[in-house]
Amino acid sequence: MKHTHKHKRLAKTKTRNQRNALHRLNSFLNANQRKPVRLLISMWKDQQQAITYKQLREAILLGYMTEEEFTNWQDDYVAFFNTHLKPILDSATFKGGKDIAAALLQNPDLYMPMTTGIDNWITVHGAEWITQMSDEAKEAVSSMIHYTAKGHMTVDELARIIRPTIGLTEPQALANAHYYEKVKAKLMEDNPTMKETTAAKRAREAAARYAGRQHRERAQMIAETELAYAYNKGADDAIHQAQDAGLLPRMKAVWSTADDEGVCGICGALDGVAVDLGDSFEYQGKSLYGGQKQTPPAHPRCRCAICYEEAE
Numbered sequence: 001m002k003h004t005h006k007h008k009r010l011a012k013t014k015t016r017n018q019r020n021a022l023h024r025l026n027s028f029l030n031a032n033q034r035k036p037v038r039l040l041i042s043m044w045k046d047q048q049q050a051i052t053y054k055q056l057r058e059a060i061l062l063g064y065m066t067e068e069e070f071t072n073w074q075d076d077y078v079a080f081f082n083t084h085l086k087p088i089l090d091s092a093t094f095k096g097g098k099d100i101a102a103a104l105l106q107n108p109d110l111y112m113p114m115t116t117g118i119d120n121w122i123t124v125h126g127a128e129w130i131t132q133m134s135d136e137a138k139e140a141v142s143s144m145i146h147y148t149a150k151g152h153m154t155v156d157e158l159a160r161i162i163r164p165t166i167g168l169t170e171p172q173a174l175a176n177a178h179y180y181e182k183v184k185a186k187l188m189e190d191n192p193t194m195k196e197t198t199a200a201k202r203a204r205e206a207a208a209r210y211a212g213r214q215h216r217e218r219a220q221m222i223a224e225t226e227l228a229y230a231y232n233k234g235a236d237d238a239i240h241q242a243q244d245a246g247l248l249p250r251m252k253a254v255w256s257t258a259d260d261e262g263v264c265g266i267c268g269a270l271d272g273v274a275v276d277l278g279d280s281f282e283y284q285g286k287s288l289y290g291g292q293k294q295t296p297p298a299h300p301r302c303r304c305a306i307c308y309e310e311a312e
């Protein structure tokens with residue numbers, strides 16, 4: 001009889017170790033997301049307040065935003081990282097290391113992050129994070145500025161809808177602009193006597209509410225991804241440390257996808273794959289930031305964990 005692999009993924013049952021690793025990661029993520037989400041949303045609110053309609057109108061007429069404004073945003077991300085995100089990532093790596101020491105060595109105090117390269121990881125990652133966030137902010141507002149050039153909206157109209165989208169990614173900002181246009185067109189169509197300024201005002205209010213949901217969604221994505229990254233790095237660091245100290249035999253890393261996520265193609269193929277400690281997993285596409293592939297996340301919102309097992 002021909003064997004079929006149709007239900008391969010579903011049939012793959014997780015070992016107790018894998019389930020425990022996933023449970024530790026998910027409990028950590030669920031308990032720690034709220035603070036970074038709140039802080040990110042509040043930084044973006046500050047950025048929106050800091051810019052005036054006059055500045056936005058000038059940028060639209062000019063066709064671009066001045067370097068000064070971009071520098072301000074970059075400074076915001078630098079300050080955000082150093083003041084808020086770095087301490088959050090520090091404690092996430094700490095917790096990841098302690099959890100793995102508790103699980104595999106029955107003693108969380110055996111993980112001592114100060115003696116390792118984890119500080120170096122945070123510094124390198126911080127620079128990557130700041131660059132990526134600043135680039136995304138630049139791309140988003142540049143696309144929005146070009147939106148008028150395509151004859152979609154007047155300068156004044158666009159200036160008013162750009163402001164609430166500051167802090168969103170380019171696709172999110174453009175989706176917001178499309179939404180505004182759709183709502184406005186529908187209002188005018190449904191209410192033939194309505195003044196255009198009234199329709200524009202109502203559409204703006206609707207688009208601003210939508211932007212609020214988009215900011216929340218993006219903040220959650222960033223918080224979840226950053227926390228998972230740091231937590232997994234801490235766990236990895238602790239395993240290396242324990243192995244170097246002779247507290248553990250030679251270990252291997254086993255990729256474990258979350259049971260509850262809509263596991264994507266990348267991660268589905270990685271489930272159960274084992275590599276030697278310190279080696280990279282192989283998967284399509286570039287990983288987040290610096291291209292490391294030793295630990296999840298493999299992509300934004302990836303809730304995969306590494307399960308460490310004794311190498312045969």
Ligand SMILES: [Zn+2]
Nearest residue numbers: 267302303304
């Ligand atoms: Zn994943």
